[in-house]
Amino acid sequence: MGDVAMTVPVLKALQQRYPDLVLTVLTRKFFAPMFFQLSNLKVFEADVKGRHKGVLGLWKLYKELKSQNLDGVADLHNVLRSNILKKYFTLTTIPFKQINKGRSEKKALTSGGKGAFVPLKSTHARYANVFAKLGYPFELEGDFSLAREKYPEAATKIIGVEAKPWIGIAPFAAFEGKMYPKELMEQVIQQLSSTNRYKILLFGGGQHEKEILAQWQLRFDDVFSMVGILSFQEELALISNLDIMLSMDSGNGHLAAMYGVPVVTLWGVTHPYAGFAPFGQNEENSILSDREKYPLIPTSVYGNKMPDGYDKAMESISPSKVVNKVEQILSKE
Incomplete structure (x- = not known):
């Protein structure tokens, strides 16, 4: 949930820089309310326990995504499921860019004092870099907060x-x-x-x-x-x-x-x-x-x-x- 929440200010910053950009967020249905305030955005449900389960389910998901007429895919997760999707997207000309999680840097940071104790790039910046690879560079300096919701x-x-x-x-x-x-x-x-x-x-x-x-x-x-x-x-x-x-x-x-x-x-x-x-x-x-x-x-x-x-x-x-x-x-x- 935290990883998904961290995408929200990044997507808002992206949209402020490129207001005509239309986004489709692939995530679990439960997380959809996080994105309700963002304009030009729709949530596409990843039903990983149902119709999108397993390799065949991911093939179905790939075909459903391809039908959305996407101009590019930004993989902000870089896990087994998204890597399988990446393989499928090689059958198209749709660019598919993935986050660099900095695994080797993080391994060094947590190596018990054997690596340098220095701040690494933030996850938010790593997300932004994926969009830059797709041709949409933008800055994360500023206030990209969502508005306060109506008190329930x-x-x-x-x-x-x-x-x-x-x-x-x-x-x-x-x-x-x-x-x-x-x-x-x-x-x-x-x-x-x-x-x-x-x-x-x-x-x-x-x-x-x-x-x-x-x-x-x-x-x-x-x-x-x-x-x-x-x-x-x-x-x-x-x-x-x-x-x-x-x-x-x-x-x-x-x-x-x-x-x-x-x-x-x-x-x-x-x-x-x-x-x-x-x-x-x-x-x-x-x-x-x-x-x-x-x-x-x-x-x-x-x-x-x-x-x-x-x-x-x-x-x-x-x-x-x-x-x-x-x-x-x-x-x-």
């Missing part, structure tokens, strides 16, 4: 209408290596709740996450779990109305960044140098684990590889540091 009525019954700043908190991630310890996040929520100045909206996914967030909702004032309450489109609308989002190196941070919401990200064994920081955010909004104590960081790009002892890396980020950063940003809004 379904959320009103839960959150109410009291005028307090809204803090979104997304405390989970796909891998443990980039997830702030539960007991420390609980302290963050407690400290923010105790001020009686904010409404805190919790975002998550599965059943286990839902249970944790429900416990926090019961324990702390003005804390609301949003899991399972809204459709994805309504959740995006709610996120667009936040005053700030606190997230891990994960998808919810990128969703908030699409709308220009300030995003504070917490980093464990991953690092912004790999190119996955949310779009348009101040570098100081990234709170990093202590590299003096954990010098091998980043140990992986996705947080799925940790040397012994590095599961404690995020404990080097104090709850008070997180709270102070959130409140500092809110005081400027």
Whole structure:
């Protein structure tokens, strides 16, 4: 989801530079609401669990795409499925350009100190480069945020209408290596709740996450779990109305960044140098684990590889540091 969200400001920048360009975005149906605000764009569903499943399904998808009279294909994913599509598109004269993910650079960055510790090209810039290869160069400097969505009525019954700043908190991630310890996040929520100045909206996914967030909702004032309450489109609308989002190196941070919401990200064994920081955010909004104590960081790009002892890396980020950063940003809004 985060990878898809990161395409949105890039596509908006592309369209501002080339307003007559018509885009067809191939993605899962679930992700379609991310693109609703973009003009001259339609979403083409990739039904990878149904009619487009497997090699034969991808052949069907290729034929369906070819019928769209495309002038070029920008592969922003460069995975097995899109590589198979690329093979099929060699049967046509339609140019097919792929993202350079910088795998060798990222391998060096995560090599345990054997490579140079330097910032790599951002994923957003890598996306833009694909369009440049197709003959559409453009700059990513500027504000390419989506507009704030209409506040979803379904959320009103839960959150109410009291005028307090809204803090979104997304405390989970796909891998443990980039997830702030539960007991420390609980302290963050407690400290923010105790001020009686904010409404805190919790975002998550599965059943286990839902249970944790429900416990926090019961324990702390003005804390609301949003899991399972809204459709994805309504959740995006709610996120667009936040005053700030606190997230891990994960998808919810990128969703908030699409709308220009300030995003504070917490980093464990991953690092912004790999190119996955949310779009348009101040570098100081990234709170990093202590590299003096954990010098091998980043140990992986996705947080799925940790040397012994590095599961404690995020404990080097104090709850008070997180709270102070959130409140500092809110005081400027």
